[in-house]
Amino acid sequence: MTSTASPAVVRPVQPVRTDWKLTPLSALRILRAEVRKGLLSQLAHPMGHIIMLVISTVLYLGMQYVMGQGTLRRELIPQTLVAISGYWFLHYGSLVMVADLVEEKRGGTYAQSQMSPAPPWVFMLGRLVTASLAGLAVAVVATLVPMLVTGVTIPLNAAALVPYALVVVNVLAFTFVLAAVAVSSPMVGALHSLFTSLVILLNGSMMPLALYPDWLAVVARFLPTTLGVEATTKVLFDGKSLGDIWSEGTLPWLLAYTLALVLFGGWLFSRNHRRAVRDGRLGQY
Template sequence: MKLIRDTWLVYSRQMSLVLRQPIWVLVMLIQPMYYLVLFGPLLQNMPTRQMGFEYGAMETFVPGLVIMMAMFGTLFAGFGLIAEIREGVIERMRVTPVSRLALLLGRSLRDVSTLVFQAVVLVLLSGLIAGLTINWAGLGLMLLIVLAIGLALSAASYGVAIMLKSEDAMAPLLNTITQPVLLLSGIMLPLTVAPDWLRTLAKFNPFAYAVDAARALFNGDLTNPVIWQAAALIGALALLLVFWSSRKFARSTS
């Protein structure tokens, strides 16, 4: 009960900071909207079936765009924590009885809440702009995958921030890691059009499964086996990264 109460206290404080400047929640939608408006139309006239697409062009692109937003929207959350470390916020936490795990979970749940809101807005705008039919049951399940990705990468970002304590060190590290992960996840185009060696590499990328699952759910293909595969992989990754990052938090505030 203490963990839940402490997590709620941290989460409430962090959300209040977001709600004081809600414009930043919408600003984070600008980049995916650029992709939707300026890149999406390039796909609409593609012979998708002949190219091996399982679904239509926009039905393939939009779920990938949501996963991309989930990855980039939370993986860089740790930059804010570095500022808090520099200002002595984490140092002052040492004298409080707040659970160390709650310090992480409250922040990560703030990031996840913001992310889910942004994902819903992006999907609704995609429906208006591209005329997509939304499968609501599939969308709800897809948002659970988005939630798990957000929790995993937000926790990882905070753990890395505590380790490095420097934006100059953190930025190139995250960019070096995220680029191959992004390219091997088939976010922009499905990996069915990729050569065999690229598809083989992608099998070791859990986010490739997440992208395929998001596309299946978005299109109402609720029995596709990739869904439970993605759920298992992303769920395990989230648990692992939360555990690792919580230990970093505990050591930094003990």
């Protein structure tokens, strides 16, 4: 039977807010909120991270023990540690980024976050910062613990920070590429596994790139982190300057590769986001 709503007492609506403008400060505020939310979400389940910290150290030492046929070859550890730090930064950072994104798309919170006046890339950058912090934590532990266990140190050289910074940008750009894939496909997990497996095999984490067959070393340089690790180890262990690695082509290739990866990541995200909005897959797969 019919029951009708009581007569409405319609009051004037609130003043309409239209004041949000994209400025560095407004973007930074939203980015900070995104990072804070991301960290709180990560810390809500610390056990996964703790297990990964343990795995990261055990895996490296075990791998070196096997490669050394039952001994830890101390002369190879500093170089491979540089590579493994890059690997863990890449592996765990991108894992956190991609897993969160897929979960949020399935859960619906990704769609909610898109109903903001801020453009979508601001949120992606926030997610990238959170994921990078998780990756960085694992990379630091995965590097420091083997150093403590073996007593091996990595010599400090400020010049090496330049190519290593490019390793970091490499990793961030590659993570962004995977995130862009995750915007449109939940199968990104397979892609993540494929690439990170290739990286640990070929970026110098098992043995320095110089020990690989030439053709394999060429292939390896197309993977993220390899060129950066090669340039960093040349500065740290071969006594080369930035000028040396520039003139021999390592640094220019690294710069070009990094730039290409950054541009590709930005383009892919823009394309996949646009397609997701067109096809109605922004809040679901």
